[in-house]
Amino acid sequence: GTLFTRNSGKALPPSCFFLRNSSARSGKQRFGRLVLGIETSCDDTGAAVVDEAGCVLGEALHCQKEVHLQAGGIIPVVAQQLHRENIEQVVQEALCASGVSVAELAAVATTVKPGLALSLGVGLQYSLSLVNRHQKPFIPIHHMEAHALTIRLTHHLEFPFLVLLISGGHCLLAVAQGVSDFLLLGQSIDIAPGDMLDKVARRLSLRKHPECLSMAGGKAIEHLAQTGNQELLTFRLPMQQYRNCDFSFSGLQNLVNNAIVQKEKEEGIQEGEILSCVKDVAAAVQHAVTVHIIQRTYRAMLFCIKNGILPSKTATLVVSGGVASNQYIRKGLQNLADANDFALLCPPPRLCTDNGVMIAWNGIERLRAGLGVLHSTAGIRYEPR
Template identity: 45%
Template sequence: MAKCAYFLSRKTSLEFCQPRCSRLNVIRNFVNDRPAIILGIETSCDDTGCGIVDTTGKILGEAINSQYLTHLEHGGIIPSIAGKMHRQHITTVCENALKSANLRLRYIDAIAATTKPGLPLSLDVGNKFGKYLSRIGNKPYIPIHHMEAHALTVRMVQKVDFPYLVLLVSGGHSLLAIVENVDKFYTLGTTLDNAPGEILDKIARRLKLATIPEFSHMSGGQAIESAASKASDPTKFFFEPVLTTKRNCQFSFAGIWNKSFKYLDKEENFGVADSVAIPDVYNFCAAIQLVFTRHICLRTQRAMEFINNMNLIPQEQRTLVISGGVACNNFLAKSLEIVCSERGFKFVRTPPRLCNDNGVMIAWNGAEKWMANINVLQDRAEIEMVSIEKNASFGESWIERVQDADIKCKLVKLNRI
């Protein structure tokens, strides 16, 4: 891995290379009453992100390089291209984050990096670069679970006490879990097939939304939400509700994808040139958004009923936190807020700018682990042994427990949106 010019550009910046005891750093922070500063690196998929935060939740600096437009040209994320672009940009991204924070590496207390789950070629770049910074700066290293970071990001900007219910919906994942503390999670449901963001992107490409100028710069999910807001008759296209007879919290979006493609194949008026968006696209997008939202809301409502029935969270602090790229959808957020109000839960959405993959959420997860003294690695041999994982479980599975509870659940009416 190439050395970062900004880190090594001045003589004074070489001070961090001198051996120092990490335990002395902790003592120094305690004596000086200075919050610890964590640098986080995110490369789990197609965005190269670096964030710098302190243990009070203050964002000191951040930078990101998005690969979205590159992968849009290829019709989807190409892992080999994603990995190559991470290698090309990670040094500059980290330099820019440090510059925006007006800091040098010697003032950073620990390095955190995403090591699971994600695209192996992408994860490998962040893990290697994170270990490189840890080595040359003699800093502790904190491996980060990408989904755990999403689940905890909200605590950086808002007081949310443990335990709470979290819904994570993105281009790579969909799951419901109880967050017990910084490193204890209970998964109530996850996806049986494709993630919601992935399906929305595929449907948007099939609808040729990128050929409409106002949507050309948007992700698939953003384009569908924007198109749906212009619908004149959201009920014109009908999609059967998903998994309504399955009394669990599992998600399935592949059926919606298949049904949407069948609609497009059968409608005679949809036989248009490849470079032209299909007719009646606004109503179609509204129907897609509605069936997605109802499915997510029903599974989430069942998770709430499970928690209430089992008295797993004190009534006065029952909270639903949503995060992940798809959580940026305002229609979904408003629908979930209605469900929460009907079921006695407080609704909290992670700020949209932090819902998508970013280095700040990794840095904050590192800060939470630093404060709890959880998985903060200081031994050099142990750090070098840290490896990446393409797939990784999210805490302990309670999926069968939810299934055994056999909770009948009728979706709260969403007529208010």
């Protein structure tokens, strides 16, 4: 019972609450059925109401970035507690902003995999309580599929298309062939690119750098790299000899760490102090990550065209995930797409990171296709992996 009581004691920091499209009460047009989407797979609590036309009627998002930034990483039990404290308010704000009551919803869609077990549990428990109370259908959502299909909310894109998802927790290449039909071409065999960039930023102590005080790790690397010389250091790229589309970033990270130790020795400084060549290191690291991503994506493109998996006339590469907002990486992918006659599409940055909108939209897609809409909540589990 007490899990979902409103957290009135602790006020939410305003900086962390984004409420968008809030003036829904002014007679917003709705089209077809409505789905409430709920996202708690990692460290963002998100909710949104979307209609069949892909119109976002209302949404709310609570991000935990500040808390985890101070801890130097996501601590699952802390993330769980923050989801618990905020989920009721986030869902209510999304409903309120959309001017929609739970009774008017066609279904509730919630991320059930993959993600942090403790975080997923909060969203699922809340959602099941909601659908059972109001007798609504429930649509379990695969987080990565939701990312992959977000582009169909913002662009009229037909299946099939190639998807590259690059974020702090994920890295994969797949062909979206239908609403629940995905052909996995490759994925990271160790860590994700965003995770690697964050770790390198931490090793470089970028939070102490005057230009990067409040920036997340990947953002700090991108910022410093703009004025760095990427040719100062070169790193051997991973997976060169593997004839597949998989990625690997942990070996690259070790090479980078060794290079940092070497530079610290040369400059006579301790770990924790800022290297004078920090911008050059940032530029070299960002370049290596970009080239690796481009090489693997190029292999996927060739494979798809050669095997007739994608139509060569209208082949499209969709890039999403938090790392997709890195402008250097995006420019590299744009050049790759242009050189191979692929169109490149990216959702807007706010839909590239975790949010409730993509979950609600995936719910709409599944509702329309009649796929995975459950009328009984018995036996539904979350699956962290």
